[in-house]
Amino acid sequence: MKISGPSLSAVDRESDIYRKLRETHPRIAKKDSQTWGSKAAAEAAVRLNWIDLPEASQALLPQIADLVAKFSSHSRVVLCGMGGSSLGPEVIALTYKKDIFIFDSTDPNYAQHAIGSDLAKTVVVVSSKSGSTIETSSQRALFQSQFEKAGLSPVDHMLFVTDPDSPLDIEVRAGGYSVINADPNVGGRFSVLSAFGLLPSALVGAPIADLLADARAEKSAFLEEDQAILDVAYLLVTQAEQYIAFTDAGSTVPGLSDWIEQLIAESTGKDSIGRLPIATEDSPRAKVGGSFTVAYAGSSTDLTVEGPLGAHFIFWEWVTALIGAALKIDPFNQPNVTEAKEQTAACLTEWNNSVPVLTPACSEKSVEIFGDGQSLKDALATFIEDVKDGGYIAIMAYLDRRDDVKIAELRSILAEKSGHPTSFGWGPRFMHSTGQFHKGGQKNGSFLQITGETSIDYEIPGRRYSLRTLLFAQAIGDNRALATRKYPLLRLHLQKRSAGIDEILAAARSL
Numbered sequence: 001m002k003i004s005g006p007s008l009s010a011v012d013r014e015s016d017i018y019r020k021l022r023e024t025h026p027r028i029a030k031k032d033s034q035t036w037g038s039k040a041a042a043e044a045a046v047r048l049n050w051i052d053l054p055e056a057s058q059a060l061l062p063q064i065a066d067l068v069a070k071f072s073s074h075s076r077v078v079l080c081g082m083g084g085s086s087l088g089p090e091v092i093a094l095t096y097k098k099d100i101f102i103f104d105s106t107d108p109n110y111a112q113h114a115i116g117s118d119l120a121k122t123v124v125v126v127s128s129k130s131g132s133t134i135e136t137s138s139q140r141a142l143f144q145s146q147f148e149k150a151g152l153s154p155v156d157h158m159l160f161v162t163d164p165d166s167p168l169d170i171e172v173r174a175g176g177y178s179v180i181n182a183d184p185n186v187g188g189r190f191s192v193l194s195a196f197g198l199l200p201s202a203l204v205g206a207p208i209a210d211l212l213a214d215a216r217a218e219k220s221a222f223l224e225e226d227q228a229i230l231d232v233a234y235l236l237v238t239q240a241e242q243y244i245a246f247t248d249a250g251s252t253v254p255g256l257s258d259w260i261e262q263l264i265a266e267s268t269g270k271d272s273i274g275r276l277p278i279a280t281e282d283s284p285r286a287k288v289g290g291s292f293t294v295a296y297a298g299s300s301t302d303l304t305v306e307g308p309l310g311a312h313f314i315f316w317e318w319v320t321a322l323i324g325a326a327l328k329i330d331p332f333n334q335p336n337v338t339e340a341k342e343q344t345a346a347c348l349t350e351w352n353n354s355v356p357v358l359t360p361a362c363s364e365k366s367v368e369i370f371g372d373g374q375s376l377k378d379a380l381a382t383f384i385e386d387v388k389d390g391g392y393i394a395i396m397a398y399l400d401r402r403d404d405v406k407i408a409e410l411r412s413i414l415a416e417k418s419g420h421p422t423s424f425g426w427g428p429r430f431m432h433s434t435g436q437f438h439k440g441g442q443k444n445g446s447f448l449q450i451t452g453e454t455s456i457d458y459e460i461p462g463r464r465y466s467l468r469t470l471l472f473a474q475a476i477g478d479n480r481a482l483a484t485r486k487y488p489l490l491r492l493h494l495q496k497r498s499a500g501i502d503e504i505l506a507a508a509r510s511l
């Protein structure tokens with residue numbers, strides 16, 4: 001991996017932190033579960049096999065090749081999965097310019113795109129380590145019924161990646177489905193070089209053997225010569241107090257920032273001392289709010305890290321483990337993700353499985369305002385004013401990331417208007433990424449939720465609620481989890497999505 005940039009002059013290789021990182025590096029290589037302290041040791045003992053994946057996953061290649069051959073008559077691949085289970089294949093497909101539909105949402109409008117118009121040609125990979133993630137199990141149930149309704153046998157169109165003996169594994173094997181098991185001692189966000197990353201990527205024709213070879217070469221390189229990897233970990237610990245802005249601009253590995261975001265945010269966003277990665281459009285916009293800036297090409301950020309995608313994967317996983325040791329946190333748990341899940345379940349019970357009428361404080365044209373402010377502009381202005389010194393804004397859009405993609409422009413507008421680091425996440429996908437940080441990291445976030453009416457809805461077979469109800473329970477559940485912490489919180493609800501997005505963008509630009 002080649003590293004460069006002006007920040008390297010700040011590396012103090014004689015400092016205590018650098019010494020700690022240098023001591024930690026060989027302990028990670030030995031898979032020493034005590035590396036992150038005794039409290040983290042039990043979890044670490046069953047989470048460290050990602051270290052072996054560049055070599056160990058080669059053994060999976062024949063099984064993956066068989067599955068690719070078995071499903072080769074299907075021209076369209078859909079991947080159902082959340083967090084690490086989907087962001088890995090997404091960046092691989094983007095990098096190698098392969099087409100895969102990533103279904104990592106519960107938005108019915110987006111689900112309609114996932115289902116598409118040609119189920120006969122579609123193969124669906126359902127990826128879930130635990131087998132119990134609510135989004136993934138709902139997506140799976142939806143697809144099963146869609147295939148049946150279309151007169152197609154789901155067994156011929158669906159295959160599964162999961163841990164051996166997970167409830168999902170047992171059920172789908174009994175049902176005659178194709179299944180590939182991943183190593184259970186690898187956590188979701190570290191799983192890209194396991195079957196979770198490799199199988200969907202191979203189905204769309206990405207060169208997975210090359211990815212593994214690049215990861216192996218990089219691992220050998222940093223085990224032999226540790227300076228580059230220790231320098232990067234040192235900078236992210238010492239030069240970024242809280243915010244690390246990543247940009248894919250000019251990069252040969254587009255989408256990597258989103259994958260790194262889930263890796264670092266969910267691994268470090270706890271005990272109020274984490275690092276918040278922010279995926280930004282380009283280096284000028286990355287700098288807003290004084291974030292430490294990182295790119296994978298060019299020379300306009302604090303740090304540039306260049307290398308092939310497989311090398312990036314193992315490099316950033318290792319850096320994350322190093323950061324965890326330096327910050328004295330357990331990088332392998334995600335305590336606050338569970339909290340949002342519980343709030344979602346509580347909403348579903350309270351609502352008796354259907355969204356109640358939610359009355360806004362006020363409305364303007366297509367947008368309902370749940371929060372302070374007499375108009376959209378006023379609400380946004382108040383929201384920005386309330387951001388704490390040194391704090392950040394998180395925009396969470398529970399919308400369709402194909403049709404509603406324009407709303408992502410709000411990130412740079414609010415960053416510029418407020419001068420604060422501003423992240424953007426699609427709901428509920430961000431819940432498996434920055435969602436952990438929002439509730440477990442530094443207590444200085446301000447949260448803007450954007451929800452919208454749906455043009456379609458789907459019943460989820462086997463559940464008593466629909467996809468739309470689940471989406472709203474996730475949004476309102478997370479809203480409650482944030483509200484209990486008394487963080488600044490605004491929800492804008494779009495009665496009409498397209499018009500509402502334009503109105504929000506216009507109001508934000510006029511601030």
Ligand SMILES: O=P(O)(O)OC[C@H]1O[C@](O)(CO)[C@@H](O)[C@@H]1O
Pocket residue numbers: 082083084085127128129130131132133136187188189266334337431432433
């Ligand atoms: O693969 P699973 O078990 O469905 O989990 C999906 C995601 O949920 C988390 O467990 C928690 O957000 C992630 O670490 C993981 O990538």
